[in-house]
Every structure is written in structure tokens, then in C-alpha cells.
Amino acid sequence: MAKRIADSTVRRLSAYLRFLEDFESRGLETISSEELAQRGGTTSAQVRKDLSFFGSFGKRGLGYSVPELAGRLREILGLGREWKVIIIGAGKIGAALAQYRGFRQRGFLILAAYDANDAKIGQKLEGIPVRDIAQLERDVKQDRPDIAVLTVPGDEAQKVLDRVVKTGIKAILNFAPTQLQAPADVTVKTVNMAMELEGLSYALTNRE
Amino acid sequence: MAKRIADSTVRRLSAYLRFLEDFESRGLETISSEELAQRGGTTSAQVRKDLSFFGSFGKRGLGYSVPELAGRLREILGLGREWKVIIIGAGKIGAALAQYRGFRQRGFLILAAYDANDAKIGQKLEGIPVRDIAQLERDVKQDRPDIAVLTVPGDEAQKVLDRVVKTGIKAILNFAPTQLQAPADVTVKTVNMAMELEGLSYALTNRE
């Protein structure tokens, strides 16, 4: 990939794909950048610019073929294959994620959850086996998961992250409300509810 | 507030506050923008610029007083008061949120959860009462919650949002993987796990 693509662009591509799938299921054949923009709360120029980083997929005067563009976006986003996921931390958030249908739907296969709590080890979490965190390294060597989801308490997150990174996993989805340090070749995305809530608090406090 | 503050700035303030609380609990008195920056994965100039939008809180040659800056940030973020929160959708994600300690810790008080499922109504979700969504309007009039958290399926989210907006609630935290339309005076923050996962998929697919 020649140019570095902005994070915001990738997020929008993800949103476009969701609308396209909606359109696809309703049997629509083509869609214009304008229609796509309205659904995504952006502008048609933005949509065209986003897509232009990856090629030219439309037909002037006509718009985009819905199935073709959807296919291209899946390809760009790397959704053409199955990604193997492990969840670390079998608490409430881990459980909520384990049953989240969006994972499987998009090709994310949850292999297992890991925890240090003996009462949980050996149980099932929404059908997914809970294993002893002690066997993490061995399992990773064998199962080769691509993504680790961290749902551990904030004060353990960095330590667990370091351990996960050492196994060679290159993508982390972190739910701990902590800024994590990782090597440059490891991608960490953090979902921080506390931060979002404080953003709402700020908005409520500082409005004209 | 004179100038409009960027979303990214507010998120960083929120991160700075977290570090400051950590420093505070360790009894440290002052901190430099450089130290704050390292913890937050940013630069000292960024830290100073962020703070400069709201005033000048530091002492040249010395740095910032930890307790003072923490207090200022709490004030700026509107964390000096209690915010009343309702959760709409008593599923797994709702349950995970209901038990999340971060809410109470930061002054967010969860009043109730709402659901349409008779089996859930009247139960407790982590100690929080689950009420009939039918009585939403009446309850809001009485309890005056500030924030609504939406944990409903994607295809119902817009409908539920419209209903919530009509009650006069001005701040929404949305967990449905859907782009929502709301009036300009209502702040909507969306936490979209599907989007984050696809961001990871993209990163894994397109690396040098």
C-alpha cells in the first residue's frame, strides 16, 4: 500500500460496507456516493476521496455497483478470510463479547477465553471454553490466534499486554481504561467507555 | 467557552486526568508536561497546547501541581457533579455496563435499565432495577436522567434513539453498530466494536 491511510478513513470504509450490505440485502444494484454519504453522515466528496485511495470502483454518471463495491471493501479491510480471536479475562465484558454475534458474522472466530480464576477455568462462557491463563503461551503456539481481546482490570492490563505481545500476537483490542504501551509493529485499539462518558459530561457541561 | 474544542483534545484531557489521579495516589506533588506526555503517548507540546485552551495552570521551570491540575480537569470535564444514567436494553452488554465500577467512581449513577422482555422486567441487573420500556417517558419526567446508554440491537437503535430524544435527554452513549441520526443539540457517542475489529483486520492485512 503506497500511502498511509488515515484511521478515520478506515472507520468510514467500515461504515460504508455496513450500508452496502443493507442495500445488498434489499436487492439494490447501484448506489451513488451521495446516497452513501447521507447514510454515513458525511459528504459525497468524502466518500469518493476515501475510495480513491484504493482505486476507482465507480462508473461516472451511474454510481457504484453495490455487490462489487462491497466486495472491494471486504478485500481492502481484510474480511475475506477468517481471523482467530482469543479473549483474555472471563468477566462480564468478556461474556458480553463472547456472545456478540457481530464477531462470527464478520469472520472473527473466538477460540477461547483465558482467566486466572480457578472457579472459571474449565467452564464455558457462552459456549466458549475458559482456559487457564498459565497455558496461554503453549496454546498460542499451537492455535496461532491473530487477535487478542483484553478484558482485564486496568491495573493488570499492561502486564497482560506485554505477555501477549511476547507470544507474537500483533493485534490487540483493549477494553481496559488504560493507555497501553506496545511495540510499533503491534496494533492496539482501545475501547474506553470512561473516556466516552467523560466526553458526554464535557458536552453537557460546555454547551452554548 | 470561547472556542470550539476538538474531540481529540477532550479525550486527551480525560487521559491526563487518569494519570494525574495515579500520581496523586502515589503522593507526587508536581508533574511536567513531558512526564504527562510520555504516559499518554503524546508530546509535551501537545499537552501544553491542550491545557492552554482552558487557561494556564502550570509554573514555568517547575511544572504543574498534581492536585490542582486534577481539580481543574475535573471541573473542565464536568466531573464535579453527579450524572444520572439510564441503560436501555438489559442484555449482556447492559449487564456488563451495569456492574462496571468505572461509572460510580466517576460520578455516573445508574438509575435503572429498561427492556421490552417481560421475563426481564422486575428483575435486578447487578443490583439495578429492570423496568418496562413502556414506562420510559413517565420515568424520565420524574427522574430526569442526563445520559441514556443504548444497548439494543442495531435494527432497533434508531427507533429507540428517537424515542429517547423526544423525552428531552441530550446525551447518548450508543453501543449499537449503527450510524445514528440525532438533532444537533443532542450529543451521541458511539462505541462500535465491529468497527474497531475491522480496523485491526485492516492493520493486519496491510502492513509493510
Place this chain on the structure above:
DNA sequence: CTTAACTTGTGAATTCGTTCACAAGCCGAG
């Protein structure tokens, strides 16, 4: 009192992302 070592606060410069504006291409009607 002077000097050296630090650190803030902030205009200026730069980089990054979005929007504008329009030439180029496509389609259908006549």
C-alpha cells in the same frame, strides 16, 4: 546578585484531513 538548568505558554510553521469545483465519462431520449 548572577548564572545555569528547567519548564511553561504560545505565535508561527507545518502536516494532515476535508471540502470545493470541475473536467471527463456514462446513459437515455430524441
Place this chain on the structure above:
DNA sequence: CTCGGCTTGTGAACGAATTCACAAGTTAAG
């Protein structure tokens, strides 16, 4: 085949956010 209505793709203009760079203030030591 030509014209009018549409829509894409993309440089150029713009605007927003980040980084630079340095004067000004603070402290401690001599």
C-alpha cells in the same frame, strides 16, 4: 449521432490539528 442530465475521480484550496521553537518565568546554587 447529439444533447442534457448525472456522477465519478481528483488536483487545488481550505481548514483544523499538531509540532516547532523560543521568549519569559521559576528555582537553586554559588
